[in-house]
Amino acid sequence: xxxxxxxxxxxxxxxxxxxxxxxxxxxxxxxxIIKVGKGQxxxxxxxxxxxxxxxxxxxxxxxxYRQGNIVINKPIVLKGVNHPVLDGExxxxxxxxxxxxxxxxxxxxxxxxxxxxxxxxxIKIYNTxxxxxxxxxxxxxxxGIYAQQAAHCVIQNNSITAYAKETQLSGNGIHCWxxxxxxxxxxxxxxxxDGIYLEFATHSLIEKNTVQKNLRYGLHFMFSHNNTYxxxxxxxxxxxxxxxxxxxxxxxNNRFEENWGDAAYGLLLKEISDSDIEGNYFEKNTSGIxxxxxxxxxxxxxxxxxxxxxxxxxxSCMDIKLEKNNFINNTxxxxxxxxxxxxxxxxxxxxxxxxYDLNKDKIGDVPYRPVSMYSMIIEQNPPAMMLFRSFITAxxxxxxxxxxxxxxxxxxxxxxxxxxxxx
Amino acid sequence: xxxxIKYVIADILRNKIVIAYTAFLLVMSLSIFALEDxxxxxxxSLLNIILLIVPLVSIVFSTIYIYNSSExxxxxxxxxxxxxxxxxxxFSGLAASLxxxxxxxxGIPILIYQPSPTGIMMLLTGLLLxxxxxxxALFASVTTxxxxxxxxxxxxxxxxFSILFDGLILFLLFQFADYPLEKAMVAVSAFNPxxxxxxxxxxxxxxxALMGYTGAIFRNFFGTQIGIALAFIVLVLWMMTxxxxxxxxxxxxxx
Numbered sequence: 001x002x003x004x005x006x007x008x009x010x011x012x013x014x015x016x017x018x019x020x021x022x023x024x025x026x027x028x029x030x031x032x033i034i035k036v037g038k039g040q041x042x043x044x045x046x047x048x049x050x051x052x053x054x055x056x057x058x059x060x061x062x063x064x065y066r067q068g069n070i071v072i073n074k075p076i077v078l079k080g081v082n083h084p085v086l087d088g089e090x091x092x093x094x095x096x097x098x099x100x101x102x103x104x105x106x107x108x109x110x111x112x113x114x115x116x117x118x119x120x121x122x123i124k125i126y127n128t129x130x131x132x133x134x135x136x137x138x139x140x141x142x143x144g145i146y147a148q149q150a151a152h153c154v155i156q157n158n159s160i161t162a163y164a165k166e167t168q169l170s171g172n173g174i175h176c177w178x179x180x181x182x183x184x185x186x187x188x189x190x191x192x193x194d195g196i197y198l199e200f201a202t203h204s205l206i207e208k209n210t211v212q213k214n215l216r217y218g219l220h221f222m223f224s225h226n227n228t229y230x231x232x233x234x235x236x237x238x239x240x241x242x243x244x245x246x247x248x249x250x251x252x253n254n255r256f257e258e259n260w261g262d263a264a265y266g267l268l269l270k271e272i273s274d275s276d277i278e279g280n281y282f283e284k285n286t287s288g289i290x291x292x293x294x295x296x297x298x299x300x301x302x303x304x305x306x307x308x309x310x311x312x313x314x315x316s317c318m319d320i321k322l323e324k325n326n327f328i329n330n331t332x333x334x335x336x337x338x339x340x341x342x343x344x345x346x347x348x349x350x351x352x353x354x355x356y357d358l359n360k361d362k363i364g365d366v367p368y369r370p371v372s373m374y375s376m377i378i379e380q381n382p383p384a385m386m387l388f389r390s391f392i393t394a395x396x397x398x399x400x401x402x403x404x405x406x407x408x409x410x411x412x413x414x415x416x417x418x419x420x421x422x423x
Numbered sequence: 424x425x426x427x428i429k430y431v432i433a434d435i436l437r438n439k440i441v442i443a444y445t446a447f448l449l450v451m452s453l454s455i456f457a458l459e460d461x462x463x464x465x466x467x468s469l470l471n472i473i474l475l476i477v478p479l480v481s482i483v484f485s486t487i488y489i490y491n492s493s494e495x496x497x498x499x500x501x502x503x504x505x506x507x508x509x510x511x512x513x514f515s516g517l518a519a520s521l522x523x524x525x526x527x528x529x530g531i532p533i534l535i536y537q538p539s540p541t542g543i544m545m546l547l548t549g550l551l552l553x554x555x556x557x558x559x560a561l562f563a564s565v566t567t568x569x570x571x572x573x574x575x576x577x578x579x580x581x582x583x584f585s586i587l588f589d590g591l592i593l594f595l596l597f598q599f600a601d602y603p604l605e606k607a608m609v610a611v612s613a614f615n616p617x618x619x620x621x622x623x624x625x626x627x628x629x630x631x632a633l634m635g636y637t638g639a640i641f642r643n644f645f646g647t648q649i650g651i652a653l654a655f656i657v658l659v660l661w662m663m664t665x666x667x668x669x670x671x672x673x674x675x676x677x678x
Contacts, residue, residue: 329461381596381597382605384596386592387589389621389625391471392593
């Protein structure tokens with residue numbers, strides 16, 4: 001798009017040259033390129049932006065710019081060549097976008113100010129739409145990219161890193177508040193408070209991001225309906241991924257890995273409804289999925305591997321369909337806190353299943369009860385974990401299987417698969 | 424002393440029971456690893472064998488061996504030999520040969536199929552448990568003159584360490600569920616070598632689940648190098664204490 005503008009600009013200039021009509025045509029009709037940097041006429045980026053007209057490109061050459069806050073208040077392209085450094089000296093917000101149709105591309109934005117009063121960000125989008133933020137590197141900012149009341153924005157290919165030590169003193173990597181139709185893709189976020197944070201952000205697509213080693217949540221959203229999350233990787237975040245109070249969430253082909261800790265979950269679903277969770281991979285989490293007060297969720301074709309608890313489903317969940325998932329080598333397949341079960345389990349593969357298949361239809365003939373007695377005991381009495389895998393607990397588990405008393409009787413998979421699904 | 428050890432080892436290794444024990448372990452562990460497509464599930468089955476069978480065989484076999492060689496011991500005592508060296512050679516012979524059969528029976532399959540930290544930990548704790556229960560057997564047999572009574576005592580001890588102790592702990596945990604018992608549990612686990620071994624293996628095997636709150640306390644203690652070292656020191660104490668007590672008894676005993 002930029003190149004096209006540039007080409008049309010050049011062609012126009014040629015025509016002007018040939019027909020000597022320069023004065024007759026107002027300069028504003030053409031997209032100009034304004035170069036900013038050392039050795040140029042303009043050395044201040046803000047000055048370049050002030051000079052630019054709508055549709056122009058402000059091209060910033062290599063170097064370190066300590067020029068405080070830059071406000072973009074007209075639809076222009078602000079582009080860096082070889083990632084010029086915008087340094088906020090721990091005082092300023094670097095780029096404030098306040099006009100629709102702006103593109104910010106190719107900068108290294110670092111050292112924004114910190115504040116507990118206002119949310120200072122490396123790049124902040126204020127109440128506008130159709131903004132593109134691509135190919136930037138953000139380092140050690142309070143908030144990385146912050147969109148408030150924005151719509152139709154593209155945030156792509158940015159690498160966002162911070163070195164936060166405490167959650168109170170750090171902001172989120174990508175933060176969207178009251179936004180709509182955002183497209184957040186292929187970013188990597190490390191070391192912030194929350195990797196990606198959405199509040200009241202709707203109809204958005206979040207894909208192919210790599211979010212790891214953030215202090216709190218990898219992905220955190222609330223009241224953000226109708227969003228789709230695909231092919232993201234959430235790894236080793238302080239408390240995994242937590243999503244709350246939202247409906248119509250689609251999560252497909254994401255990976256949730258290595259979220260360890262008592263309050264860390266691969267995926268925490270609190271009051272989520274009407275959602276699809278499909279084709280995701282949960283590996284080495286203390287709890288793969290923790291569900292509380294959620295309803296009408298369909299979970300297909302997920303893989304749960306090497307987790308402490310594959311799923312902890314509180315009794316407050318209802319109408320959850322769990323079908324065709326693989327449960328492999330989890331310490332506990334499922335934990336729950338009550339005996340009420342309003343959910344259905346069907347055609348999953350459980351590696352702990354000990355039943356048989358007489359009619360060879362690849363479906364076990366006796367139901368599988370994924371909640372073991374010992375996981376109920378540990379739910380009530382955590383120190384009992386010390387006795388796990390001892391002879392006496394194995395004995396208790398076996399007795400419980402014959403005569404269920406503690407475990408919820410209806411929590412069972414009536415059609416467990418004999419062989420794992422190829423997922 | 425070396426001569427007696429050599430004699431005891433040669434005698435035990437020829438013993439049919441020990442050969443059967445080795446073969447049993449070997450067949451079990453090979454079949455577990457070969458039949459399970461999921462090797463960590465294989466390790467789990469092996470865990471039960473190590474925690475139940477190994478102590479049982481070690482303790483019962485050693486006791487019977489000591490009783491059966493009472494005439495041999497009397498003969499040795501009549502020779503110009505120190506009682507201490509007689510007893511220690513008996514212990515070394517028993518411990519070495521039982522550890523060896525565990526190593527051949529379970530250790531080699533583990534090293535072939537699962538040379539992971541979990542496997543190595545299992546191997547180490549299995550070896551230690553073999554030796555610990557030999558030492559407990561020596562103490563039990565030296566304090567009881569009657570063979571039947573001695574064997575009964577030893578079986579009760581095994582029952583206590585592998586089942587009753589855990590039942591007791593579970594009972595206490597539920598009685599005192601309102602109190603913070605996590606840290607106390609770490610201390611209590613030191614009173615049973617089987618529990619201690621199990622926890623050490625668990626820390627390698629169920630890392631994810633143990634990252635929970637209680638698990639974190641275990642992990643903070645046993646997961647660190649100091650913790651692991653401490654746990655092994657406790658296991659070695661379990662080996663030394665009964666041996667030392669039995670030695671003291673044996674040196675003054677009227678045979």
